[in-house]
Amino acid sequence: MRYELYYWPNIQGRGEFVRLALEAAGADYADMARRPGQRGVPAMMKVLEDQRLPRPPYAPPFLKAGNTIIAQTALILHYLGPRLGLAPRDEAGRLWAHQLQLTVTDLVVHIHDTHHPVSGWLYYEEQKPAAKRRTADFWRYRMPKFFGYFERVLKNNGGKFMVGRRLSYVDLSMFQIIEGLRYAFPKRTKRFEKRVPLLVALHDRVASRPRIKAYLASERRIPFSQWGIYRYFKELDG
Amino acid sequence: MRYELYYWPNIQGRGEFVRLALEAAGADYADMARRPGQRGVPAMMKVLEDQRLPRPPYAPPFLKAGNTIIAQTALILHYLGPRLGLAPRDEAGRLWAHQLQLTVTDLVVHIHDTHHPVSGWLYYEEQKPAAKRRTADFWRYRMPKFFGYFERVLKNNGGKFMVGRRLSYVDLSMFQIIEGLRYAFPKRTKRFEKRVPLLVALHDRVASRPRIKAYLASERRIPFSQWGIYRYFKELDG
Numbered sequence: 001m002r003y004e005l006y007y008w009p010n011i012q013g014r015g016e017f018v019r020l021a022l023e024a025a026g027a028d029y030a031d032m033a034r035r036p037g038q039r040g041v042p043a044m045m046k047v048l049e050d051q052r053l054p055r056p057p058y059a060p061p062f063l064k065a066g067n068t069i070i071a072q073t074a075l076i077l078h079y080l081g082p083r084l085g086l087a088p089r090d091e092a093g094r095l096w097a098h099q100l101q102l103t104v105t106d107l108v109v110h111i112h113d114t115h116h117p118v119s120g121w122l123y124y125e126e127q128k129p130a131a132k133r134r135t136a137d138f139w140r141y142r143m144p145k146f147f148g149y150f151e152r153v154l155k156n157n158g159g160k161f162m163v164g165r166r167l168s169y170v171d172l173s174m175f176q177i178i179e180g181l182r183y184a185f186p187k188r189t190k191r192f193e194k195r196v197p198l199l200v201a202l203h204d205r206v207a208s209r210p211r212i213k214a215y216l217a218s219e220r221r222i223p224f225s226q227w228g229i230y231r232y233f234k235e236l237d238g
Numbered sequence: 239m240r241y242e243l244y245y246w247p248n249i250q251g252r253g254e255f256v257r258l259a260l261e262a263a264g265a266d267y268a269d270m271a272r273r274p275g276q277r278g279v280p281a282m283m284k285v286l287e288d289q290r291l292p293r294p295p296y297a298p299p300f301l302k303a304g305n306t307i308i309a310q311t312a313l314i315l316h317y318l319g320p321r322l323g324l325a326p327r328d329e330a331g332r333l334w335a336h337q338l339q340l341t342v343t344d345l346v347v348h349i350h351d352t353h354h355p356v357s358g359w360l361y362y363e364e365q366k367p368a369a370k371r372r373t374a375d376f377w378r379y380r381m382p383k384f385f386g387y388f389e390r391v392l393k394n395n396g397g398k399f400m401v402g403r404r405l406s407y408v409d410l411s412m413f414q415i416i417e418g419l420r421y422a423f424p425k426r427t428k429r430f431e432k433r434v435p436l437l438v439a440l441h442d443r444v445a446s447r448p449r450i451k452a453y454l455a456s457e458r459r460i461p462f463s464q465w466g467i468y469r470y471f472k473e474l475d476g
Binding site: 051052053054055056058068070071072074075079092095096098099102103106109113117118119120121122127130133134137141146149152153156157 | 289290291292293294296306308309310312313317330333334336337340341344347351355356357358359360365368371372375379384387390391394395
């Protein structure tokens with residue numbers, strides 16, 4: 001099966017959780033909106049604006065697999081998981097992986113909103129005091145709770161994988177969360193990592209997997225930037 | 239099967255999407271944290287703080303069904319859907335309902351953040367200018383996009399149900415979203431409703447279903463208040 005991923009071509013964003021799964025599995029896929037000209041973003045917008053699609057995606061990322069179109073990052077991963085060998089085979093295990101990914105999804109909103117709490121239609125500079133306050137609360141309350149939870153889940157599962165006995169998309173997502181936090185909050189993340197040694201070791205193991213290593217070194221991996229979930233602002237990295 | 243729902247006892251919140259499904263199906267369930275004394279919230283906290291649970295919930299709501307514990311509102315509904323006759327029977331239809339519910343979940347975050355954009359640990363009064371700005375953007379950009387999408391989905395499905403040919407938990411959630419917006423933004427919602435006639439008619443049909451009607455009139459339905467997703471502030475309802 002050749003998968004078609006549709007996501008913004010210039011950012012890692014939410015699409016990156018799907019890209020990592022496709023890459024880790026060595027799947028046959030195309031990153032559709034990165035194609036040149038009309039075949040890129042305009043083709044993606046055409047799908048989004050199609051008024052007659054019976055099951056339309058609300059927003060990118062979405063995946064085409066044959067005639068099936070699936071949106072919502074966590075749902076795309078839930079769908080791909082067993083097909084790519086990146087989820088437990090039993091139903092209860094699959095739902096548990098999905099539940100963890102939905103909690104990752106919640107965390108991603110909180111990470112994004114550290115720099116844009118008031119409005120996505122204002123520049124960061126126009127909401128700096130609010131961003132500072134939101135960031136302080138994020139590191140004081142949200143991070144310990146989310147990461148304490150994920151560290152506990154990892155520990156109770158034996159310390160090597162988030163779910164089951166082999167790599168899953170949840171492990172890849174934990175890698176991406178830590179990687180992004182290191183970019184956006186290098187100082188804060190460095191200090192914080194001492195509290196979650198198992199997750200940091202998981203991050204490192206994921207990064208050193210041959211397919212992931214090759215992907216990260218390739219042009220297919222879009223660099224972090226000031227447009228996306230993770231953005232670096234010195235004053236927020238207090 | 240007797241279901242045990244765990245959620246904060248004094249607010250509708252995210253738990254209400256699950257309560258509505260259980261009520262609409264006439265399911266046998268207990269709203270566990272509303273039990274008196276130690277059997278209420280303390281018993282719920284005990285589950286959340288249990289360090290040895292292999293598949294722990296991150297936060298309420300969560301559902302116990304026999305030995306299974308499931309968290310994340312949309313996932314609880316995905317699990318309950320076929321069991322309560324509130325989701326399509328085929329796999330593709332079930333996933334489509336789940337995808338819509340995940341988009342409802344995203345909308346709920348935006349609704350909540352209109353009154354608490356900066357921090358959940360500050361009073362509304364301490365973030366009023368940010369709340370005003372976020373609310374303005376919510377009604378200018380988010381509402382037309384989310385509700386335009388849901389109205390389109392409803393229309394393309396024949397206008398009567400969001401998915402399939404009978405009531406699903408997605409219909410119940412659309413009812414709850416509109417009901418909450420009417421509480422939090424009575425003037426704005428009234429004006430806006432003219433643009434989404436099919437969704438408003440769906441809301442009314444859900445409200446008039448005998449089991450839902452009986453539930454809404456009962457003490458099991460917790461009233462809207464200033465603690466929850468939907469809160470009324472006159473100055474935000476401009």
